[in-house]
Amino acid sequence: MKSIRRKILTFSTIVIVIMSIIWIALTFYNYKTQVKYNDIINRYLILSEVSGASNQVITDLNNYMNQSTPENLQKLENSKKALESSRYEVFKVRNEVNDFTLTNYIHLMGSLIETIDRLMGQERDSEAALKDLAETTRIRNYISEMTLNLIDMELKTHEPFYRSIMEQSIELVKLAIWMVLLTSLLLIMASYWFSLSITSPVNQLTKAASELAKGKFDNEITVKSNDEIAFLAKTFDHMRININNLIQQIKEKAKLEHELQQNKILLQESQFRSLQSQMNPHFLFNTLNTLSKKAYLEGSEEVSDLLVSVADLLRYNLKQMDRSVTLRDELMVVHQYMQIQKARFTDRLQLKLDIDDSCLDVAIPALTLQPIIENAVIHAIEPNISGGTITIHVKDMNEYVQVEIEDDGIGMSEETITQILMERQVQTAGHSTGIGFSNVVKRLRLFYERDDVIQIESSLGSGTVVLLKIPKQRGEVHD
Structure with a gap:
């Protein structure tokens, strides 16, 4: 330059x-x-x-x-x-x-x-x-x-020499005049070119500044020179791009705020309708309690326990999904869910627990473990005629608690793992609570504000291991 x-x-x-x-x-x-x-x-x-x-x-x-x-x-x-x-x-x-x-x-x-x-x-x-x-x-x-x-x-x-000196003196005066004129002309042209090489980029930069002052941020600022003014123009153009991006961000933010306001209005309407729709689940919950007591009075204790588990699971699912609970609560729900599934699969379904009791008070989003277990039951245990085993390990890893959910089913492909971790809904057959595996991944990442909170290790024919890294310092548990 x-x-x-x-x-x-x-x-x-x-x-x-x-x-x-x-x-x-x-x-x-x-x-x-x-x-x-x-x-x-x-x-x-x-x-x-x-x-x-x-x-x-x-x-x-x-x-x-x-x-x-x-x-x-x-x-x-x-x-x-x-x-x-x-x-x-x-x-x-x-x-x-x-x-x-x-x-x-x-x-x-x-x-x-x-x-x-x-x-x-x-x-x-x-x-x-x-x-x-x-x-x-x-x-x-x-x-x-x-x-x-x-x-x-x-x-x-030497007379010719004297005369030549006189003649050359006259010619020298003429030559000097012509040289002065020619040199002056060349200097004027060079001065004009030199001044133009400085003033022209400055004029371009001034024109660009005037356009920016009028709010026109889409025109690129270009200065054809190779000096400090060109560097200034590039810096000025970067500033134009940053200002334009900032304006676009402000517009998008205003648009998002408007959409958020509209969503709040829709959410209020949805909550009102949800309140109306809770009448039927509460009626079903009360009915299950009545049936459980009746079965107990008639001596059918196994049916009574099963109805209690269904009622407790229904009560847990009726709570708001955006609240946090302890890991102990989640494991209790998993235990109740497995009691219901074991009534269905009998000895084909086995549950093994390896729990460190010092880790049970960490905060975790509600309905996190049960959808993962449900996914294992539907896709790993149910297709297998001889059934299978689900093992849950809870370990203290100093800075975080590791929850490991392992099954010995048919496993899953890399494509399926990628879709789940990219929070894409996977279309599968079977019964579920409506809370998909991908939604669990999304809720965990939002709750802990990090992407490495969940990991899936699996291959076709070798079972699946789901690893959860639950940070210990997450805040209070909200009931």
């Missing part, structure tokens, strides 16, 4: 590079011109130094000839050394145009030095000394004239 800071640095770098290239090109061109110009000036200076050195040496020679003092002699020696040094420098001025003239020029300088050396070894007033002194003056005049000729030749030789 390219940040805005990186874009600014890139743009600044491009500007600096362009300006640096222009500056380097102009500096290089100016450097080449300056080098050549300095070379020409240096040639003029060398020729000028030769003329000055020759004049100085003649002046010092005349002073020495007039007064032969050590001081004047030293000045003459210094002037002569300067002339010799200038003579060697003159070789730098040589070219094809002035080769012949420069050779003579160098010979004149050598002749002047030789004449001065010869003159310094003669008597001042001798005829030869006067002649050599005149000769030095004549040579000096030749050197001055030839210096002017060489300078004039240099001027003529």
Whole structure:
């Protein structure tokens, strides 16, 4: 992701590079011109130094000839050394145009030095000394004239260069103007593109914010960039999605509350009708008690006990199903139910109990064990001609109480187990209380607020084991 800071640095770098290239090109061109110009000036200076050195040496020679003092002699020696040094420098001025003239020029300088050396070894007033002194003056005049000729030749030789400098100066001014205009145009275009890459995403984000302010949460927020603004747009879009989901949840919640209110009204009506319908079960309950007492008085104690068990089971089933009871109560109901079923199946049905009495006070939803036992009787014991055995184990597992209901019937398939644990109603034949196995699973999970409260282990032909994990801390038991 390219940040805005990186874009600014890139743009600044491009500007600096362009300006640096222009500056380097102009500096290089100016450097080449300056080098050549300095070379020409240096040639003029060398020729000028030769003329000055020759004049100085003649002046010092005349002073020495007039007064032969050590001081004047030293000045003459210094002037002569300067002339010799200038003579060697003159070789730098040589070219094809002035080769012949420069050779003579160098010979004149050598002749002047030789004449001065010869003159310094003669008597001042001798005829030869006067002649050599005149000769030095004549040579000096030749050197001055030839210096002017060489300078004039240099001027003529480098005249095209001077003119080219003037012309190039004019062209350079034009080139500079065009380069400034072109660079300014490129910078304006680059600045516009750079500003557009920042302002365009900001405008898109502003437009999206305006749409959200109007309550339009369905339009996706997209910003075509690769910087912090794109990240901000993605975050803004996530916020839009969350707000939209929240609004939908609020609408669904309002809908559910409305449906719940309607269900409460229907529940009140249902309770009223249920109160009316309880007249017949209570009448049946009272009738069973009357028959039980009559059978007892007539000596049919087994029939009397059976009628008492049916009456107690009916009384237990008439209570509200959403209340909680103790495990002891559930086991008593299971015992009464098995008494009724044993009257039907006689010795074909056996019940074995392995109960830890310290676990009987835990809370459990009403009508939990009896539907499981009933399912075992109908689907495991009844189809088997030789009957079967149902075993109930109650164990203390420290954090929870484990209730294990085991039968030796035909078992059940994985598909059936999955349907039961997924709280789907399984269509089966047989008699029941109307409270299916799947409903028991659902009520247990709602009551304990966890999904691992029940487990089924079974396979076809090997019986079934139902494991219940009943937490010890569940609250009070409601009668």
